[in-house]
Amino acid sequence: xxxxxxxxxxxxxxxxxxxxxxxxxxxxxxxxxxxxxxxxxxxxxxxxxxxxxxxxxxxxxxxxxxxxxxxxxxxxxxxxxxxxxxxxxxxxxxxxxxxxxxxxxxxxxxxxxxxxxxxxxxxxxxxxxxxxxxxxxxxxxxxxxxxxxxxxxxxxxxxxxxxxxxxxxxxxxxxxxxxxxxxxxxxxxxxxxxxxxxxxxxxxxxxxxxxxxxxxxxxxxxxxxxxxxxxxxxxxxxxxxxxxxxxxxxxxxxxxxxxxxxxxxxxxxxxxxxx
Amino acid sequence: xxxxxxxxxxxxxxxxxxxxxxxxxxxxxxxxxxxxxxxxxxxxxxxxxxxxxxxxxxxxxxxxxxxxxxxxxxxxxxxxxxxxxxxxxxxxxxxxxxxxxxxxxxxxxxxxxxxxxxxxxxxxxxxxxxxxxxxxxxxxxxxxxxxxxxxxxxxxxxxxxxxxxxxxxxxxxxxxxxxxxxxxxxxxxxxxxxxxxxxxxxxxxxxxxxxxxxxxxxxxxxxxxxxxxxxxxxxxxxxxxxxxxxxxxxxxxxxxxxxxxxxxxxxxxxxxxxxxxxxxxxxxxxxxxxxxxxxxxxxxxxxxxxxxxxxxxxxxxxxxxxxxxxxxxxxxxxxxxxxxxxxxxxxxxxxxxxxxxxxxxxxxxxxxxxxxxxxxxxxxxxxxxxxxxxxxxxxxxxxxxxxxxxxxxxxxxxxxxxxxxxxxxxxxxxxxxxxxxxxxxxxxxxxxxxxxxxxxxxxxxxxxxxxxxxxxxxxxxxxxxxxxxxxxxxxxxxxxxxxxxxxxxxxxxxxxxxxxxxxxxxxxxxxxxxxxxxxxxxxxxxxxxxxxxxxxxxxxxxxxxxxxxxxxxxxxxxxxxxxxxxxxxxxxxxxxxx
Numbered sequence: 084x085x086x087x088x089x090x091x092x093x094x095x096x097x098x099x100x101x102x103x104x105x106x107x108x109x110x111x112x113x114x115x116x117x118x119x120x121x122x123x124x125x126x127x128x129x130x131x132x133x134x135x136x137x138x139x140x141x142x143x144x145x146x147x148x149x150x151x152x153x154x155x156x157x158x159x160x161x162x163x164x165x166x167x168x169x170x171x172x173x174x175x176x177x178x179x180x181x182x183x184x185x186x187x188x189x190x191x192x193x194x195x196x197x198x199x200x201x202x203x204x205x206x207x208x209x210x211x212x213x214x215x216x217x218x219x220x221x222x223x224x225x226x227x228x229x230x231x232x233x234x235x236x237x238x239x240x241x242x243x244x245x246x247x248x249x250x251x252x253x254x255x256x257x258x259x260x261x262x263x264x265x266x267x268x269x270x271x272x273x274x275x276x277x278x279x280x281x282x283x284x285x286x287x288x289x290x291x292x293x294x295x296x297x298x299x300x301x302x303x304x305x306x307x308x309x310x311x312x313x314x315x316x317x318x319x320x321x322x323x324x325x326x327x328x329x330x331x332x333x334x335x336x337x338x339x340x341x342x343x344x345x346x347x348x349x350x351x352x353x354x355x356x357x358x
Numbered sequence: 359x360x361x362x363x364x365x366x367x368x369x370x371x372x373x374x375x376x377x378x379x380x381x382x383x384x385x386x387x388x389x390x391x392x393x394x395x396x397x398x399x400x401x402x403x404x405x406x407x408x409x410x411x412x413x414x415x416x417x418x419x420x421x422x423x424x425x426x427x428x429x430x431x432x433x434x435x436x437x438x439x440x441x442x443x444x445x446x447x448x449x450x451x452x453x454x455x456x457x458x459x460x461x462x463x464x465x466x467x468x469x470x471x472x473x474x475x476x477x478x479x480x481x482x483x484x485x486x487x488x489x490x491x492x493x494x495x496x497x498x499x500x501x502x503x504x505x506x507x508x509x510x511x512x513x514x515x516x517x518x519x520x521x522x523x524x525x526x527x528x529x530x531x532x533x534x535x536x537x538x539x540x541x542x543x544x545x546x547x548x549x550x551x552x553x554x555x556x557x558x559x560x561x562x563x564x565x566x567x568x569x570x571x572x573x574x575x576x577x578x579x580x581x582x583x584x585x586x587x588x589x590x591x592x593x594x595x596x597x598x599x600x601x602x603x604x605x606x607x608x609x610x611x612x613x614x615x616x617x618x619x620x621x622x623x624x625x626x627x628x629x630x631x632x633x634x635x636x637x638x639x640x641x642x643x644x645x646x647x648x649x650x651x652x653x654x655x656x657x658x659x660x661x662x663x664x665x666x667x668x669x670x671x672x673x674x675x676x677x678x679x680x681x682x683x684x685x686x687x688x689x690x691x692x693x694x695x696x697x698x699x700x701x702x703x704x705x706x707x708x709x710x711x712x713x714x715x716x717x718x719x720x721x722x723x724x725x726x727x728x729x730x731x732x733x734x735x736x737x738x739x740x741x742x743x744x745x746x747x748x749x750x751x752x753x754x755x756x757x758x759x760x761x762x763x764x765x766x767x768x769x770x771x772x773x774x775x776x777x778x779x780x781x782x783x784x785x786x787x788x789x790x791x792x793x794x795x796x797x798x799x800x801x802x803x804x805x806x807x808x809x810x811x812x813x814x815x816x817x818x819x820x821x822x823x824x825x826x827x828x829x830x831x832x833x834x835x836x837x838x839x840x841x842x843x844x845x846x847x848x849x850x851x852x853x854x855x856x857x858x859x860x861x862x863x864x865x866x867x868x869x870x871x872x873x874x875x876x877x878x879x880x881x882x883x884x885x886x887x888x889x890x891x892x893x894x895x896x897x898x899x900x901x902x903x904x905x906x907x908x909x910x911x912x913x914x915x916x917x918x919x920x921x922x923x924x925x926x927x928x929x930x931x932x933x934x935x936x937x938x939x940x941x942x943x944x945x946x947x948x949x950x951x952x
């Protein structure tokens with residue numbers, strides 16, 4: 084009975100894996116390598132799972148109690164143990180080595196990468212693009228107030244042309260590698276777009292990053308993947324991957340840090356007072 | 359025929375403190391067996407709270423439209439469920455429960471070496487549980503910070519229970535650690551100093567090796583949790599900034615500055631990863647013993663098994679940051695921790711092979727404890743293999759913080775150890791009560807528990823593969839990700855979880871009915887070799903053994919010794935005392951192997 088049910092468990096698990104309608108979302112970034120290693124890991128671990136349980140089924144079936152029969156007396160077998168250890172080690176290396184190679188790529192952005200900033204706070208996303216100079220200005224949580232929600236350093240010339248996007252979607256140019264600089268101003272968050280495969284926590288007090296190249300145009304949902312309080316599940320946003328024309332059109336509608344400060348002073352606020 | 363040399367008695371036996379009243383015998387008892395059972399009962403009671411909390415959250419995940427619970431309560435439920443199950447249930451049950459019950463009996467001691475301290479340890483644990491439960495009744499309720507209690511979120515306003523729940527949680531953990539330290543020192547000293555004559559370290563049952571190594575790990579790991587709990591209490595109450603950088607909460611500048619949230623994560627997981635093995639190693643040990651007895655075969659590769667336990671224990675201290683691959687720590691840590699993490703898979707795999715090889719060419723009796731051992735191997739293997747996904751840093755990137763992680767750790771450190779708990783309780787039930795459990799109820803319980811939990815957690819991995827994040831009160835409208843069929847899968851998981859949870863009633867009926875009305879157990883009903891079955895009375899009385907402590911001549915796995923009449927030779931039987939089989943008269947019994 085148990086042997087038969089175990090057989091069903093193994094076969095059922097494999098069939099479930101092969102026929103399951105629940106599979107990863109179609110990839111929209113350059114991280115196909117991650118998917119390949121996932122596939123490799125599935126194949127290898129699936130084989131080990133079936134082999135070990137299969138052997139156990141054989142044992143239960145073959146060595147089920149027969150009154151009067153005795154089991155073997157074999158305290159240990161160095162040869163068996165060493166062989167199994169060696170085989171396991173080889174399998175582990177086969178998984179680890181390609182994994183580390185892709186991890187190396189993941190943490191090493193290419194030279195032509197464009198820096199962008201994603202800022203998280205309870206419970207929404209804001210974005211900042213570097214503007215024409217291609218450099219993001221410095222920022223500090225201590226600078227944050229109603230007129231300066233990003234906490235930009237007002238004296239940093241690099242920051243004046245930074246494009247600020249609040250309460251709106253992020254747009255990315257297709258095939259342009261981006262280095263996402265991640266910043267939080269209150270608690271931990273995590274910028275996660277399942278179709279891009281990447282993920283990294285945003286930690287107040289420091290700037291973290293990862294990079295990817297969006298390779299498929301479309302609109303993708305941003306999810307927060309690190310518990311950030313009661314609104315965690317509702318912290319969503321959208322990122323849209325555009326071709327050059329659409330991207331340019333969207334970009335021209337955005338405002339820079341300088342413009343936002345100027346419009347704030349037009350509204351009757353003296354910038355010196357804010358500071 | 360030569361017997362192994364047994365060392366002389368070095369010190370005179372000391373008389374135990376014998377209870378003088380009902381209170382000191384049954385309630386404020388210093389007998390490790392009673393303290394063990396007190397740990398069992400308290401840990402099980404609090405686990406039932408954890409179980410009910412899991413039903414609430416499963417109802418919310420499966421049927422978000424009903425809005426049975428609020429967002430705040432959902433986060434409180436996942437937090438309390440996690441912390442209760444990991445620390446107050448599994449740790450307390452394996453070390454406090456099985457540790458107390460089994461250590462003196464299995465090493466041939468009359469009691470723990472510090473019985474009074476042992477008693478205090480239990481009452482301190484009970485206090486920790488009461489403080490934890492009290493947080494349900496305070497303003498704002500228990501903390502909803504997730505069981506990992508990551509700051510800054512844990513002590514800020516956007517998290518439920520930040521009024522007082524988080525403080526009670528941290529205080530309760532601190533009390534737990536104090537109580538556990540008292541018990542843990544006791545286990546270590548008893549195992550090192552109070553073994554009976556002839557019980558060398560390499561003749562100890564693997565249960566004791568598992569409990570011993572786990573306790574040593576706990577002694578090193580829990581202090582890290584204690585200091586982080588104290589620091590976080592200070593951050594919360596005195597506005598220090600150990601873990602708190604400059605930050606803005608809901609548009610308001612807070613006075614914190616200069617602290618590091620990642621520091622907390624390092625401290626937490628420096629405790630948290632060994633904690634996995636604090637639960638797993640006793641389970642490894644116990645399952646080895648139960649499996650060997652019911653397979654009627656020695657555990658395969660005993661020495662390798664011992665060294666695997668020790669190696670896993672040592673390695674468990676240098677893998678902690680694999681919980682933090684995407685935490686924002688320096689990316690180069692990923693190379694180191696992925697390598698150490700996958701190395702730990704080797705000794706773990708050896709253990710699995712040796713369990714299966716123990717069954718090979720045995721004479722397997724499919725008793726209820728044996729069935730639970732088998733289901734442990736399946737669930738542990740499954741959970742261990744998915745560990746190879748999450749341990750390999752780059753594969754962890756898409757999977758971390760999704761349901762894949764939830765499924766993995768429930769399979770490997772929830773379901774698998776719980777299968778061992780059941781195997782152990784059924785196995786030692788005759789010893790603890792003097793009666794046999796009911797076979798039919800036991801089998802019903804097994805099938806519901808094993809199949810139910812496999813059906814809950816196996817499909818759950820695939821939700822994570824889609825990318826469904828964990829700790830979401832509801833998924834809402836996310837067509838690309840969370841399709842109707844994924845929502846249906848969650849309904850299935852919820853229903854299975856409810857059925858599996860309720861099926862535990864078979865276990866409780868069985869235990870409560872059988873301890874009074876079960877068939878009276880014969881002595882050593884499983885024909886096992888280890889010393890706990892060699893006591894003069896069953897259940898063993900205070901002091902465990904008779905006038906003389908047993909003397910140990912062999913390892914506990916002498917099954918099917920060639921030449922012996924029975925298929926088992928208990929540890930306290932010398933070679934010259936072994937009854938010989940027909941045709942073997944006058945021949946020599948093979949000396950024990952270790």
